[in-house]
Amino acid sequence: MFVHLHVHTPFSFLDGASSIKALVSRAAALGMTALAITDHDNVSGAVRFQKACQETGIRPIQGAEVTTSLGHLTLLARDQRGYANLCRILTQAHMGHPRGQPEADLETLAQYHEGLFALSGCRRGYISSHILRGELAEAQEAARRLRDIFGSAHFFLELEGNLLPGSQSLNQALVDLAAALGVGVVGTANVHYAEKSDFPVHDILTCARTLTKLEDVHPERRLNAQNYLAPEEEMARVFARHPEAVANTVRIAEQCEPVLTLGRPTFPAFPVPGDETAASFLRQLVWQGARKRYGTLRPEVAQRLQKELDIITTLGYEDYFLLVWDVVRFARARGIRYSGRGSAADSAVAYCLGITEVDAIRRGLLFERFLSLERAEKPDIDVDFDARYRDDVSAYVYQKYGRDHVAAVATYNTFQARSAVRDLGKALDIPAEELDFLARRLPYVGADDIAGAMDRFPELRHSRIPQWKFQRLFDTARAVANFPRHLATHLGGLVISRDPIVNFSPLQMSAKGQVICQFDKDDVEDLGLVKLDLLSLRALSAVEDAVATIQRRRPGFDYDAIPLDDKATYRMLNQGQTIGVFQLESPAQRALQGRLGAENLEDIIDSVAIIRPGPIKGNMVEPFLARRRGEEPVSYLHPKLKPILEKTYGVVLFQEQVIEIATAIAGFSPGDADRLRRVMTHARSPADMAEIGRYFVQRAVEQGVSEKEAGTIFSYIAGYASYGFCEAHAAAFGVTAYKTAYLVRHYPAQFYAAVLSNEPMGYYSPDIICDEARRRGVTILPVDINRSEAAFTTEELPARGGRVRYGIRIGLKQVKGITAHLLLAIPAERKARGPFLSLADFARRINAPRDVLENLVACGAFDSLHPNRRAMLWSLPEILARAGQPGPGRPDSQRLFPPAAAPPPQIADFSSYERFMKEWEVLGLSPGPHFMAFFRRALAGRGILTTKEAGYRPQGTYVQVAGLPVRPHRPPTRSGRTIVYLSLEDETGMLDVTVFEHVYQRYGHILFGYPLPPLLISGSIEHRSNLAMLLADAIAPLDV
């Protein structure tokens, strides 16, 4: 018998070449009864490892290879105390040293040694490396110190079983040393992969990690392929001279128990006032909130709230609700805009606590979708905050619960196609330009699907990339698909624990300076810890900014009191004019709005839910639209479906409906329904869906449903099996979607200025937002050194026809290269000492780098002072040379040069096209004419239409249209065939274009090439309700 006690998984970050599952399966196949994992300075693999072992019946031993002041040590947890101590040792190692260079000191090892086995480590361990150098005294002294720390029963010298030069003599020396010190020896293989044939993958990963190529020599490269999970016979042969080293692996393993308890929730205690309990305090808050929300409480409201409270307290989740209530209360008190999202909107309690703005009772949302006694799953409440203040809310949580009890959740940056190509390709010494060429063209596919993508995507087929040359790269990428590359910070997830976090997880600093635990959100959930998602939503920041601007002129404006039935807003939505509207601005959404004819908030909520992979693949969109317009009768395959699907015209839109169908038709228990939900949303494996489908049909037949009907009904569910929204989430988003539409309709200048100031956000780039603002009558005002603030602002313009007009002034932040310091300094200097009088004056008062000055001139920031940009750029070196003169601007500083200097030469300014191109280069947009306007006359002469003209052509007309392509994308389709959607934009508007598969296969390399040029697209016009679109037939780069 043998147990591998020194094993690296992919969580050793580019030092483990086999997945945890592969390692555990291999150990099981070899008949081993236990296995340890010992990743470099982390336990990130612990939860997945324990779960994999549970499935195979192998005992999991948790550990880590820890970097200490005495080199690498292999530490194994004997019990929960040992695991908690391991977490403390790793925390000290990380937090006490620069990021990325953890090191545990001996004092910490001594303080937290209980419950641990310590093995002396591989060749890079202090003891072995000193023996190899002949420094036996040092090796002995280190071994003695470690023995004294861990105790002779728990410290072992680690014999090396990797068949390296010197192994035998090293091992003999270790055996002699162990005898002298009265400690044992244990044999390990320092496993880095499951099978010997995985060695090449490990070697390539080592090159990627050390930034070397295969041809290079590097001390971390392994000499041979012996670091695999070898069978016990092989290990017995390797350690034939030291059989006790083999026997001790079993003795050690027998003393190690599984240390993680999965699935049992542990909640932090909320500090309640006075004599209250958490339950009584929660009830008090809920009834208070209910009176505010509902006024007089009708019996059904009171009953619903009572029922929810009973379930919450039975499950013991009252502290969690109070925690979330407290966080949003803090946000409200600080004026930080927030919005609860997700399935929490199914809860009337959450509504009364002010966590969500969705009235679950009025909407008939089931609380059981969020929480139920049968499922007893932990609640998960996500809250969006104004992106700018999310960190303030997070800081409040840390301060309230203590830094020992709060940590950010980690996430793993994993190998996908592009990252695999770049990282592994360098190791394989493929030229950088070839890797760049390939990586830029790869769509977002998994690292295991590159070869398939080469066949499927025309832009790759046309690339002339020789697949044979890249075969080794593709094979290696497949092997490491989804392996973690490094730890990063989850956006917004905080774990809050009643006990110190270090009982469960080591802590370390992230690149952003946050303290993170070593587990991701799924692992945190499995550990039973409470996770709070404090998310940033820039849409809320944009709303906040817009409201502030509107209130300067209309102090009584209240975003929360926006009427939900504004006809002008619905008219705008029905025309598909939704650029900038939260959740409704994509081309698919715009097309939908044109056909849907939304009349009320329910329609908006349905819109938000329907353009998702679930309903699209489930073929729900067309039937929904047809039935809503009354063009098709609403029918139900089975009478039990009627109450579930009535409100969505008989089609499945929401995740809740899937669960309700499974319960009503197949009599699924809450546990079955939960399994279905998980398969649909997490696993998404066709095999799992097929299996649960068979179970569904079987149970449905038992309930008296015919097999054929059951199969068809399950096909609705299976078709939905990609991500869809839960109704509560759609409702939460729907409210924000409608209200931002209202702002677009009634306050376009204020709202678009806010969107532009908070970019990147939304679907469209700033230039598209500016074009849309212009189409709505808002003037885009150029950058002005004396008028622009850092952000985009609105300015009132002279009234026309008695109507107030607004312009959006481009903010300084849009200027390429401008620094955060300059964004503060320029407005501050203007405020302190008055406007800038000239470029020279500016250069004297503001210390700006030359390239930023050039950019400011090129984009027209000084036009109001010096209209000739070319002359300004010509004069800039001399201006800068003179700018060293001290003191404020002199009376003659209106002129570029003092009277004694020669005036600048007379140079013609840039042409308007040149000015445009420079503005575009510096700002990414232009206040002037649209790019396409420069070529309109020539294009018109060739019979090429504007997007507006094309949109007016009758159904079926064959047209040619030119424009700037906007975001070509390939969303999932029901048939699995590729359809590309993009928009063409010109000075008159935007035309949506659809490219079917056969056209895509011919021209896809143009649409997804890099860079993406202006395009000329030919095809036929199609009208659908209020919107025109172009069905593409031919695509070419525009030749002007």
Added chain:
Amino acid sequence: MKRHDASAPGGASAGRGPLQVRLDADGQPAGLFWQGRWQRVVRVLETWHDTGQWWDGEEEKVFYRVVLASGAVWEIYRSGSGGVGAGEAGWHLYRIYD
């Protein structure tokens, strides 16, 4: 861990070429036939594996550092034994320590 360079100097005279090797019951070298006579191996000091430049098709080699009855220390290797690469099986002399 430095990679082996078969032509590396090392304070030793090196020779290469095919070698006849007699194995004992445990599969360890027991005798070498070199320049017309058999040399008895009295001890195997070290054994190690080396995958070499596997990406160029080089096959894994198994090295032995042996002490001969004459007192000489030799390094020999076996290749084509089912390591990472694949290729021609056989024993070779790698290094002789003078």
